[in-house]
Amino acid sequence: MSDQEQEAPVVDEEASQEPDRNFPISENARFTIGGKPLVLDDFIDITTGDIASRPRVEPQPQPQPLPKQVIWNARRPVED
Numbered sequence: 001m002s003d004q005e006q007e008a009p010v011v012d013e014e015a016s017q018e019p020d021r022n023f024p025i026s027e028n029a030r031f032t033i034g035g036k037p038l039v040l041d042d043f044i045d046i047t048t049g050d051i052a053s054r055p056r057v058e059p060q061p062q063p064q065p066l067p068k069q070v071i072w073n074a075r076r077p078v079e080d
Contacts, residue, residue, distance in 0.1 A: 031043040038046065 025040055027040075029040060030037045031040065032038065033043065033046060
């Protein structure tokens with residue numbers, strides 16, 4: 001192996017602290033709530049703030065799996 005293959009890639013620490021914003025929304029995009037124009041970050045803060053501060057709830061019990069015959073019959077075409 002050459003020295004170039006053994007070197008670890010250089011990571012820009014400042015860039016890695018920024019959130020990943022690789023999504024197809026332009027910085028010029030505007031959103032509205034009640035007729036008030038907002039930029040994406042403000043829209044996210046307003047619309048998700050209440051959700052983020054909700055208390056956690058207990059997980060709901062899940063039903064038991066269906067019997068194999070029920071699943072098998074549901075996946076096969078019905079014969080007339």
